[in-house]
Amino acid sequence: MTHTPAATDQPAAKPGFIALLIAVSAVSPLGINMYLPSMPGMARALGVDFTTIQLTLSLYLGAMAFGQLVIGPLSDRLGRRPVLLTGLLVFVVGSAICLSAQNIGVLIFGRIVQAIGGCAGITLSRAIVRDLYGRNQVASMIAYVTMGMAVAPMIAPTIGGVLETFFGWRASFAFLIGFGGLALMFAYWHLRETNHSRASGESARELLRGYGSLFRSRQFWGYTLVTSFVSAMFFAFLAGAPYVMIELLGRSPAEYGFYFAMVPSGYILGNFATGRIAGRMGPNRMILAGTLLSLVSIAAMAALIASGFLSPVALFGPMLFIGVANGLVLPSGIAGAVSVRSDLAGAAAGLSGSFQIGFGALVAPIVGATLSSTVWPLIAIMTICSSLAIASLALVATRRMPAAGN
Template identity: 60%
Template sequence: MQHTSPSPPPAPHRGPEASSTRSFILLLVMVAAVSPLGINLYLPSMPGMARMLQVDYAAIQFTLSVYIAAIAVGQLIIGPISDRYGRRPVLLGGLAIFVVGSVICMLAPNIGTLIAGRVIQALGGCAGIALSRAIVRDLYERDRAASMIGYVTMGMAVAPMVAPTIGGALEATFDWRAGFAFLTLFGVAALWATYRRLHETAPRVGVTSSASQLARDYGVLLRSRVFWGYALTAAGSGAAFFAFVGGAAYVVVNLMGRTPVEYGMYFALVSVGYMLGNFGSGRYTTRFGPRRMMNVGIVLSTTAAFVMAGLHAAGLMHPLAFFLPMLVVAMGNGLTLPSCVAGAVSVKPDVAGAASGLAGSIQMGAGAVVAAVVGTQLQGSAWPLILAMVGCMVFSFLTLRVLVR
């Protein structure tokens, strides 16, 4: 059965429709921010959640790891489905599922129900990440797509910047459940905006795609050295961030004796760095090229990870010795990841949804593993977190030079 899809929105480089395009980009920012909000909003509450649910910190940290892992699995499914049925209906369905998961988390009476709700949340929320990238690639060629993804990600970075502060304030005023109530309302708002504003952009909606064709599409991607280069470079950089996210609250609240609100305020520095990096990607990728942006970003992030290790070895146990190097790591990620994503989805542009989902799955899967390992190893020391970050950035540095030429 053939499906009729509306015309895609106008592209920014077509001139007269620029204002319409800006509102469209804001919509992509909103839906892409859903899943990062789900990651970052409750981070300041994690030590308090462990006390209230009467479990240890590792059990609460597992709700983060399982969320990231579910995003990895979900993107494998959502990307190809959107290639077949369209970005719009799949995104609407994903946002609805995110709202259901948020409600389950908000009402969870125990850790088991909370974990189940987090899985449902992640499976729905990952639609915003995968499909915002695929929609951009539907409309732009590779270098321009890298620039536009940089702008989308820069806007999206506002969510993790303000989320820990909001989460810490909500916990201080109410309790940890208020954070999930906020996520429910944000999910409903994103669902309504998508329903009203998003038009279809997928190039082959209604074209029959068998399981064997999907396997062939994935086979083309998996046999491509360049695809693996982009995907693994992004995976290493992203895993360094998730290593930090997985253990930073423990280090700042439990080891440094700071409050969840203070943690949320310091975490804003990380998002500022990520926004600056993505602004650089949006502004300069078309001028200097994706490869140069990735090189600069990886060198910045790797150097900053070693600086963090050096400061900690010198005995500086202050949040700024922790968060200022992380600001630079995040800035480097902002320069690196948009070009990695644009490169990965450009290997086979007619299956940009599948490519975005597969690359995102590899990235989030690596993040889930690293976050879980860091969470289990944090026992009175920040070294497991710092060494994991250094290892991930060295991996990205080597992968970019070996596989992406």
């Protein structure tokens, strides 16, 4: 088996390389968030109710979860570059289908195509980093990439709202065509192949045997479950916070958007901290610090609300620190998952990413079904997710991550 390049591969450290990974990683988050302000207008224009138009979001997430399972292993076999370029092209085609859709069926189909193509950027940016860097450096590099990528969900609803106001709901998909096309050209001209073990002559049976070892790995499932439960905690808040703010507290959607900016801001801070210190502390310590911080923050939220201080500050103040915690956990957890078998980094990135999205897709409707006149179901679900994340870390706490290239 050909080993991956050393962790000191200098070309990968250039700002242009980081910008490339951020751009391709941001494609799918933009696809999720940009059109959200247009959903009521889309429902009216296509003559469907809001529940039906919400399928364009839930099925997008489901397609992302499935797509990552396919794209990761394909990139292990065929290479990162061709699979990423194909994925970006598919995203552009899906965006064009959405732009031209005249009924809800075509729009949903376009969204599924979008999701399958767009998830290539998230999955393969992680695998590319693992191809080039050692185990501790992986967490730092992923942190820098996700720190930049976090800007996308912060600004996407604002851009989408402006486009909706002046040009209608189709303008968001026109923007996504342009952004996806630019990312595709950027990757075509500047991304070189990083998976140098793909042509090692392995048979299909040997490849399946390698996948079997990944599925049997306590380390892989430990890191994957940690990141999945932490992501589920965020998706739970994402599903419940609008209802709490607008329905229970009587605040405006604009005020909700203002407060919500605290969450990705905390995530950026957490990723910045990971990028600075993960190489010295190691992934496991970063994950432990982040999961404990999230549990303490949820406890603070519960204490504030139990004392009668139910306000936006009581919700979003602790969520700022939960955002920081996610920035500490996710890069290190992802780094751990893709480092268990570096020759299967693409498959590991796809499988772990699929679980992250899948857990979020599962927990969101549970929150929606349990919220009524109180915020406590949301807090309970977030507490459960945080506790399970800490418990999952026990699967890897006594195991060392493998050295780079193993």
